[in-house]
Amino acid sequence: MGLDVPELADREYEEILEEAQKLIPAYSDEWTDFNPHDPGITILEVLAWLTETYVYQLDRVTDDHREKYLRLMGENPRPPGQATTRVAFTPQGDTAGCRVPAGTKLTVTDTTGETCRFETDHDTALTAAAIRRVVTVGEAGQTDNSHANRTDEMYYRAFGDDPSVRDTLYLGFDADPFGASDRLTLMIDYHDEDIPDPAPSRTGDPSFDPSVELAWEHRRKRDGAWVGLDVRRDGTNAFYEGGHIELSRPDDREQTRGTELPVDDAPSEHHWIRCRLVRPGYEIPPQIDAIETNAASASHRASVSGERLEQVGTLDEPTALDGQTFAFEHSPILSARVTVDGERWTEVPDFDASGPDDEQYVLDRDDGSVLFGDGINGKVPPSDATVVADYVYGGGDEGNVPQSAQWRFTDGTTSLDGAGTLDDITVSPTRPATGGTDGESVEAALKRVRRDLRTPHRAVTTNDYRAIASRTPGVRVDRTNVVVADEQITVVAVPYAPPDVPKPEPSEGFLRAVKRYLDERKVLADRVRVIAPRYVGLEVTVTGRTRSQYTDEGHEAAVRAAVEEYVHPLNGFDGNGWPFGRPLFDAELRDQIAGHDVIDRVSDIDISAHGGAVIDDGVVRIDEMSLFYVEEVITDLAERATPSGGGV
Structure with missing residues (x-):
């Protein structure tokens, strides 16, 4: 049974005026003129109209109210989503061996002449070496994937159809990839068109730590010995997704492995790097569209440092300082750090819990403004205060630019380790930018929360356990079953696998992720284990x-x-x-x-x-x-x- 919501605005203007006129004799028996020309009646009409407007507001729920309700439930409208793409760098002259740092600004002009700002997501070490051969060697033999690696609409499996111990991926370069730099950046373009996306995380933090173990090695040209490489960063999560891998130049003092090269290398001038599968456990054999050098991912955003914010409106009196609003030059705002006279103030969603001395502000991300307190809820900045912000803006549908858009470095004069400037590098997109979405409206956020309320987040029944296990962030759970016996709850988790895999087996990391996710949501006394089928x-x-x-x-x-x-x-x-x-x-x-x-x-x-x-x-x-x-x-x-x- 639902609640009967009372109608608070149950009287209109005429009813309010009529009731007021009926009360006149109770307060004044000398009042005899009830016609509209009487000043007293005119005053009653005005008061009746004001009363109706206030009563009308009692039944109105504004977006401000709805946002409050959302915050009470621990939710907020989602910010704009950033479009992302991949860009390729072509080094010229002495720029091979330099690094394009994370946060390098890019300006994009689409076919309509509109411009938007992008930034690179990670450092990229440039190299003059190009990948000429990609070979997979395993128990099933040798597979040359070189053609698939450089051909659009083709993909290959890095370690074959059934990855097992000692399966190896070999990359043959036309020159020494470490010839001019102590780092090498590889961009892995993962083929995920035919597989479902892993479940997203509500907090944004990954919860899946693969149990797969890989070893990267470089073959020394002078003696053919394989030397271990340090993995500085692995954005692919051990080939579970696309991203970049940064390898450091081998150290001759490190222990080396044998000199074998089980790859047909007719032109012996190739320089080789390999990735060995030391510990298998992939639910889905890694599927690769391409492995490239001199490439980076870029997102639709721009960073601004030290911008002095301008106050909205003017102060009529030096004492009228409450509720000051300052505006950013750009919006929407993705994140911000605001200082007042050099002191950092704290962002809060509202001033409800703020005291008169709390140095806090409310950030309106969509509008691009900062609101300060009134001296009762939130401290008031001085009249001559200098308000400065470091912030990041961007996101939205406008970032979904086509591949035909023109890309360039925003500041091409930026030097690169003393060896040329950004203008010496050609930048071009390898695909259109996708994924940009406008900020979520309050109405859309409420609908999402209502849907979410119907989704179980606390494991009580067996159906709850099935549903929650299937939503484990970071992994692809295809099926689950729950068996309860002897006060023990057993969750059987089956991972998604391509149709040609007859026996989908979860890895240890997969089972750990599901178990950890359930442990956070189960009833305290429940004993839960997660197993493979x-x-x-x-x-x-x-x-x-x-x-x-x-x-x-x-x-x-x-x-x-x-x-x-x-x-x-x-x-x-x-x-x-x-x-x-x-x-x-x-x-x-x-x-x-x-x-x-x-x-x-x-x-x-x-x-x-x-x-x-x-x-x-x-x-x-x-x-x-x-x-x-x-x-x-x-x-x-x-x-x-x-x-x-x-x-x-």
């Missing part, structure tokens, strides 16, 4: 007859595909994955195989299971923590004879 391997032998119009080569593959598609953990059965604990009936599997075009008839089917299943009279039974995967499919298929005359 138990996989029951199936060996299926199929005897039957094929249709004569199909070639022999496709029969066995078609039968195996039919079995795998039916029992697949993520998209089998009804398309949502094989249900946890559901038994497999040989009659159902027979029907699945027989329904395939190449099969004319299935005469017999035999199923063997490994990994904790019980087989009873053609039924393979598993527990609620188990799923199936296909180990082997053996076929004994005879071709259906073609009748005389060529009929089928």
Whole structure:
């Protein structure tokens, strides 16, 4: 049952005036003229009109009220989203070996002539060396990905389809990548078009620490020895996402590994860097669109330092200082640091809890202004105060500029380590800028919070545990199941994996992330563990007859595909994955195989299971923590004879 909200503005002007006129005799029996020309009646009409306007406001809820409600719930309208893109640098002259620092300002002019500001997100060490070869070496052999690495609309898997220990990615350069600098920046363009985004974090802090371990090495040209590289920064989170990797120049004093180069290197002038998979555990084999040098990510924002803010309006009297407002030159504001006469003041959402001596201010990000207190709630700055701000502005839909936009350095005269200036470097985008969004309105924020209220954030029931585990930030949880037994809550987590992965296995880091997320939201006394699914391997032998119009080569593959598609953990059965604990009936599997075009008839089917299943009279039974995967499919298929005359 909902609350009955009272209507406070329940009387209109005429009713208020009529009631006031009826009360006149109770206060003055000499009042005889009730016509509009009477001054007393005129005064009553004015007061009735004022009363109606005040009563009308009682039922009005403004955006200021709504923002208060949002803050009471720990929420605020979201700020503008920053558009991002990748830019490529082409060094000229002596600039190879220099560094383009993080925060380097870029000016972008789109096709309409409008300009906006971008900044680089990280340092970029420039090099004259280019990547010519990309080779993956593993148990399955050697795969040359060089063409895919330099071709749009193509991607490759850095460590193959099934990454395992000692699988290695080799990068061959046409020159020494450390020839002019002690650092090397590699930009990894991750292919994520065919996979879901990981769950976002409400706080913005990542909660996933991969258990995968990588080792980067450089091959010395003089003796062929592999020398370890220091990873100064890994923005890819061990190849779980796109970003940049910064490697430091090898030190000859470091311990070296052998001199083997299991790569066909006909032009022996290549300089090699490799990345070895020391500890595997990828849920999704790393998929790469390209690995590039001399590239950086850039975001739609601009930083301003030491701007003196101008007061909005003028002071009529030296004492009228309360509620002063100062304006920024640019907006919307993403972050700001405000000082008054050299002293840093503190930003607060409002002055409700501020005292008369609290050096605080309220920042209006959309409008680009700062409001100070009135001496009762919040301290009043002096009349001659100097208000200075360091701030970052930007974001919004206007940052989504096309790839055809013109890019240049805002201040091309900036020197680079004494070796040339930014003007000696050509900058160009490698893609359009995307992801820019305008700031969230109060109405949209309220709708989002209402939706969020219907989402469980405290794990009490088994459905709560399933829902919360599936939203673990930083990872891609495809399916979950919850089993409660002996006061122990067991959450089975299955990660997303591409369709060609028959047995999706979560890594230790994946399980830790889910466990940590649940621990923060479970009831205090609950004992929770998070495990990988138990996989029951199936060996299926199929005897039957094929249709004569199909070639022999496709029969066995078609039968195996039919079995795998039916029992697949993520998209089998009804398309949502094989249900946890559901038994497999040989009659159902027979029907699945027989329904395939190449099969004319299935005469017999035999199923063997490994990994904790019980087989009873053609039924393979598993527990609620188990799923199936296909180990082997053996076929004994005879071709259906073609009748005389060529009929089928």
